[in-house]
Amino acid sequence: MSVLLAYATHSGATRTIAETLAGALRAEGLTVELVDVEEGPDPSGHDAVVLGSGVRVESVEKSAATWAKTHSAVLSEMPVAFFSCSGSAADPAKAGRQKATDTFLAGAAFTPVAVRNFPGWVLMDRIPLHERVLLTSMRTPTGDFRDLAAVEAWGHEIAPLLRG
Numbered sequence: 001m002s003v004l005l006a007y008a009t010h011s012g013a014t015r016t017i018a019e020t021l022a023g024a025l026r027a028e029g030l031t032v033e034l035v036d037v038e039e040g041p042d043p044s045g046h047d048a049v050v051l052g053s054g055v056r057v058e059s060v061e062k063s064a065a066t067w068a069k070t071h072s073a074v075l076s077e078m079p080v081a082f083f084s085c086s087g088s089a090a091d092p093a094k095a096g097r098q099k100a101t102d103t104f105l106a107g108a109a110f111t112p113v114a115v116r117n118f119p120g121w122v123l124m125d126r127i128p129l130h131e132r133v134l135l136t137s138m139r140t141p142t143g144d145f146r147d148l149a150a151v152e153a154w155g156h157e158i159a160p161l162l163r164g
């Protein structure tokens with residue numbers, strides 16, 4: 001049982017979530033290929049896919065959306081789980097909803113077997129100056145909001161769903 005775990009990141013938080021998920025899925029006995037979507041991984045030849053993306057300006061990363069579109073025919077034929085990684089997911093008032101996820105999935109060719117919006121980090125030293133200015137003007141809270149124990153638990157939860 002082979003799973004492609006493809007992720008799109010800008011400042012690195014989504015990669016750390018993907019790495020934690022990969023560990024949990026491997027502990028469940030799945031074979032996992034962990035790849036940045038920028039490398040153009042091929043989902044055919046795998047039995048299931050987990051796609052993860054960071055969120056910027058209320059959208060998933062363009063690279064994730066383009067990759068999902070390119071491989072829509074293959075993805076529509078296999079179990080696919082999706083997760084986002086964002087600043088707002090740390091806000092309890094948002095109750096785990098993420099507009100970027102909802103918009104992306106509304107236009108996707110696949111119906112996901114599982115969806116989760118994880119908090120990431122907003123670390124000024126990891127983003128370019130012009131984005132720091134934008135985030136500061138939006139009064140975006142900064143810090144590391146990741147909950148890797150929750151990520152690991154989700155990995156164990158979705159393993160049977162990916163097996164189909």
Ligand SMILES: Cc1cc2nc3c(=O)[nH]c(=O)nc-3n(C[C@H](O)[C@H](O)[C@H](O)COP(=O)(O)O)c2cc1C
Binds near residue numbers: 088120121
């Ligand atoms: C320019 C910029 C725009 C962002 N826009 C949003 C947003 O619209 N909604 C949100 O919840 N988080 C937003 N964030 C926070 C990111 O989602 C967060 O930093 C996340 O960890 C990014 O994932 P990455 O580190 O894998 O790139 C933004 C961050 C940056 C730098």
